[in-house]
Amino acid sequence: MPAPFSPELLRLDLRAEADRIGAIVRDYLLSVRRKGVVVGLSGGIDSSVTLALCVRALGPERVFGLHMPERDSAEDTLSLSRSVSAHFGIASEAEDITALLDAAGCYRRRDKAVQSVIPGYASDWKCKIVLSGGVETGGLNVFHVVAQAPDGTQTKKRLPLEAYLGVVAASNFKQRIRKMLEYYHADRLNYATTGTPNRLEYDQGFFVKQGDGAADIKPIAHLYKTQVYALAEYLGVPEEIRRRPPTTDTYSLPQGQDEFYFALPYAQMDLCLLGKNHGYPPADVAPWVGLGVPQVERVYKDIDSKRHATRYLHLGPRLVESVVEAGNK
């Protein structure tokens, strides 16, 4: 008989898990003949834990950190990510990507898309995208843009399709340009690149294809966010990082991951995903997440619809027929 559902199911043998991940990182590098890894650092928990695991596996001299803030990054992003690289004793470099994004038209294109729904929006305003609908009301997931004028007044408008796609497409330059720089440094050092999604993000497609979704190795993609926090403490990630709420750090207004993408804050999402993955009915999970059974049923459904909607992000290029000689099956 399976164990009754409880958050205890997320408990890991942290030392054994760090050993297992480290062995796989080393094996992978040996198999591709690369000498170390590049980690893009955001000052968030996932990239910090990825860095700590790689340092534990390879030593600080084989890990290179990149800080890549831009105009819309939170003020403390750079100081936090620098504190992590200093704490773990690795070499790192700061590359401000604002000029690259400007040259690609990221801000101009995004602002134009926002202006199509909020005509007064200008480059000195701030904005973010928020997800509405879902768990409480049973409404369909739709996105709104929230824009803040320099005098602090906020306007919220639902995004029609063209504007929504325009904002997302322009903002995706950020993740793609960061990954381009990670590959530049990986190539010059003969290193591999890392991806830093946790299980929630990886499973639910919370990444940009060929942006943060691109990487040679993703050491924590199998771990629930709760487990990532537990590993962070075990590995000695600085407390200021562990206390920082998860943020996308992509838009100029502060934006929590749960208001942009996930139906619930991560601790509840973890439990719902865990319960669903292990076949527990919503009634078993509901008391642990402080929600009613119908709400958990909606979360389960939302998990499936996000899996379906983002399946494309996980797919590699489709060939007309296998090229077996190149290693395709």
Added chain:
Amino acid sequence: MKHTTDQVKAALRDFVAGNFLLGKDARTIGDQDSFLDSGLVDSTGILEFVGFLEETWGIAVEDEELLPDNFDSLDKLTAFVMRKAPAA
């Protein structure tokens, strides 16, 4: 514009065929089949429906109307259109 329930449903079926099935025949989609459960339509697709309703029948969809009960099958969408833009 004068329209009947049958005309609305036919227009919606054509839209589904042209927009979500890349022109493939939409006759296999049952009137009550869930667009969301079948994976035919995702959240982006809902926005496409909203745009189509606005363009075709001048319907302004309110946030609180974005519910599966209004959007999640040909029958539900047809009923929603008829309520929001009844035949003149």
